[in-house]
Amino acid sequence: MRVCRIDISHFRGINTAKVLLPKHAVLIGDNNTGKTTILEALDLALGPDRLNRFPPIDEHDFHQGKYLVKASDDSAQAKEVLVSGVQQAAAAVAVEGQEAERAEAPLIEVEVSIVDLSEEQKARFGEYVEFWDTKEDKFYDDPAPEGIDPGHITEALRVTFHGWYDSEEDDFQGKTYFTRSLSESGSPVEFRKKDKQVCGFLYLRSLRTGSRALSLERGSLLDIILRLKEVRPQMWEDTIGKLAEFTVAEDPRVGISGVLESINTALKNYVPKEWGVQPHLKVSNLTREHLRKVITAFIATGEGNHAAPFYRQGTGTINMLVLAMLSQIAAGKQNVIFAMEEPETAIPPYAQKRIVHEVRSLASQAIFTSHSPYVLEEFDLSETVVLGRDAAGNLTRQPISLPENLKLKAYRQDFRTRFCEGLLSRRVLIAEGETETTAFPVVCRRLAELNPADYKSLEALGICTLNAGSDSKIANMAKLFRSLGKRTFALCDKQSAESEALINAEVELLLMHEKKRIEDLVLEGTTDEALNRFAGTLEWPPHIQQKYPDPIAESRKALADYFSWAKGNWGLADFLAQCDEAEIPQWLREACKKLMEACDPVPADGDVDSTPDDAELEAAAHEAN
Template sequence: MKVRRVSLHNFRGVQHGTVMLEGHSLLVGRNSVGKSTICEALDLVLGPERLFRRPVIDEYDFYAARYQEVDAVLPEVRVEVVLTELSPEARRRFNGRVRRWSTTTADFVDTTPGALEVADEEGIEWCLPVVFLGRFDPAEDDFVGGTFFAHPQVVTDDLTDEPAQLGGGLKPFTREDKWLCGFLYLRANRTGSRALSFQRGSLIDTIVRLESRTEGSLWEKALRDVGAVTIADDDSGFAKIRTEVRRRVGRFLTLTDDPDAVDLQVSELTREHLREVLRLFVATQPGAHGVPFTRLSTGSLNLLVFALLTYIAELKGDDTVIFAMEEPEIALPPHAQRRLVDFVLKRMGQAIVTSHSPYVIEKFTPEQLVVLSRNTDGALTSTNVVLPADFKRKKYGDNRRQFAEAVLARAVLVVEGATEAAAFPLIADVLDQDATLDYQHIDLAGVSLFDAGGDAAVPLFAPVFAAMGKPVYGIHDTPTSPLSADATAKATDFTLYEVIPHAGVEKLLVQEVPVEVLRRFAAQIPARADFDPAWGALDPAATDDDVRKYVFTALKGRKGTEGYVPLLLAQCSGVAELPASMAGFLQRIDTDLRDDPPPADPGAQPDAP
């Protein structure tokens, strides 16, 4: 069973919107766009324990916190989920509640004209639509919510009170129904204080109930074991206290003849009290002493929570689990992030992940990326990334880390090589420090640099990033051979595009950087350990042309991110000393991004509670 479509109405920062998912999915987009909102919405619909919380929803779960009656109508939170790839067991259990779904149109068959006649053809499958509904109840001065089968829709008349009831007569989608969906949710804001306790709805409580189905009630045995613990035995100092308490209490209260008429127990011997006092103890290296889980580090807690979720997944059947996971990278080193994501993608039926880590993102293919966007009216949309048909998969694989970082960015600047990739951030540093300019550094603007590996390759990436809905900028020097017609056509997808009128970044620098800066640079490099003695030292009386030739030789001799270009740019102070072509392009990017800032949603609420 997999989530295929999620539709939201009036939930948190989303007034309305639909997200389409294809198997494993990585939700990406700017901060507060709604990634966590999607996960929370899925938990409302599919989470077996979510509706046990009180209140189920609150004021800020409504768009713009508007929940009071307007024009005799109460605003309603509505989250509808379509589940596909139903198992035979699900088909049997939900018979009469399923609908036909077209994998071609990504919609119900009976909404497509003429589709019912071809309902048995290839590309048609059964799906299960379910819906969460929530609203404010003025009579109770509280919020109510519930999950229902969304099909069939019950037709009611105006002579009954049925339409006024939550769900309008739809059949409830019960906790037992939800168990069959196998939904698990790993939140980003997690301390483990509740998830790792034995309280109702916690991860451990879920495990206890799953194991009790095959092993019998685990609480019964736990109560017997706890009741058998002796605290005030003859060797205990508590024995005297117990005796004295019994003697004095016996003067005023008739006790039984049982010698244990007054006793000490470690618990009230009820299930609820055991839930409150039981604690998970964990001993981690390099220490050997077990401590309550609340004393563990943040990273250890995160992994412990994840480990319990995998335990639940195994009890349910890994390949049947829908696993929603927010920011698995929190407090984890890169190798742990990769291992965690590898496990989820290989073992779970469907993984729905949000992340800001390139180590996580690089584990997903482009087709698994779902780009979210939301406008100022709270309309949420999703776009699945589709690589151009002529874009070689190997090119994506070779640049996987760069692609992962670009996915996280607000915009992408494609450059032709490592030297340029090292130069542009340094030029941005100088622009940012120039008090005469109103300039925002590319890092603050959310621009990711992408090394295309050659001037002719720069245009090839324009349609790739444009398909992700990002502003994409391209710049390279004049190629030795004219660009192909195909590359020229792809370059039209750039938001801004510039071909520098120089045959190489080194030629550009020696022509556009003021000669006095070049002289300062030339005077310093002979003292470096990587200086080539064959270059000799620059004559202080050298002409401007000789200075440019000398510096050009040094720059060509030491290329790349660790070469001499960064050293030269470090000599620049202020925009007047920077290469005009490169500095000007960065300023144009700055202007373009300021003219089209990320939308500020007036109805936005925090994504996660």
């Protein structure tokens, strides 16, 4: 069993999305792209315990916070008004004649398509089973029954979550339905908790799963394991009985019992004994529900026998403990979808790889989000789901297609050092060589420190800098990242007209200076004072010291040799890091500003949007109500 496609509308930062998923996948992209939103959407539709929360969704789950219906009005003074949310929600799942009304309602909708169904699932959901074409990645809707016979046509199930605001209850509602029942019957059929348990979806949130993993709270990993193994601990009555017999601080020497006895004596002066007597202390509320919350596992630490609560262990230990429990869940269920956020949190690289391999082997489908190169390199290109979201909230998946002259072997060899950071960023600056890759981010950072009003660092602009290795490789690297929806820029020395045209065709902005080497640009564009100051701080290599006995006196020539000798070893970057703004070559200063203007443009004077924003409209709606 696996999710082959998820369609999302009006949920959090996603206005629309239609994402195809392979058997195992890692979702990547810059922060706030929509990776976690996809996992949360899957949890709304498939998570057996998610809809037990009340309310299951809230204001911030709606795209741009819009959960109220707007009435159309041509006047400039139009205000947002409330329309019955319950009517709109009903319209979203009602008969075809109400579809027009439904379309006006702000409705969270998540449609999940599931394939590779087990025999148990086919039997249970038979009435709602459809057929999926694995070649075309779409549902088979041809009326010819014989069309389902080919091997690439397989049984599939669709379920749809709807979330809406109910104005009569003044609260939010959410339900999951069999998708076919929404269009084929006037009475939509719910996809209930028992149905979801048969599907077996487990969502493990980053830094949050381990906090109650080994407790007996409902929905904890230990509770899930006990339910899967059909273990019903017959311990409650015995535990409650033993605790009931134990009175805290009963010894008079402690002093508490004397205080309680004086309270009891005073109580008798005011009320009859039937009203209550003999106050004393117990260790619990003596109910099953309270015991579920307070019982937790202890784990021995260090060399001795001292034990501490499991959640007081190190984060890495807790995460590995969670992994061990996951293996128990998968072994007991045999057919489960694992969705896991950032398995690299507090875990060393070798353990990150172990987690990925273990979960992939245990699960019928594993879906990860990650920012770790050690996790990402464990997935093939077809399993790497690169996500991008535009300003309107439309999220898409971009397949990774290597240019013809970029071989898969080279991609894999240089993945950690050259490609990974670009895959995880929104903006990529392709630099010609190692010197440019190290020096240009340093100079932007230095300018931002010296004059934050006029400059920003590349990090603040969300730009990662990648080393192309040579000027001949810039265009192909830029082409790769541009095809993934990244904003691409390039930095290089003077190019031939043909090479410049090739690069320009693949980048949004080309930063090309007129010198043959960036070292020449810096040496000609800086001051003698800056060169002398830097020369005085260096421990000169013997061969340069021998050539220039007094390198400070000949700092310009000596540093030309030094920068060539230290190429790729941060020599030029170290020099620029100690310069003042006026000592940094003008071309570099202008290049920094051009990047800043491209990524963070300043609005034109007088360009003021007079349209009221969403918060103002929502406030007006509440006033109108």
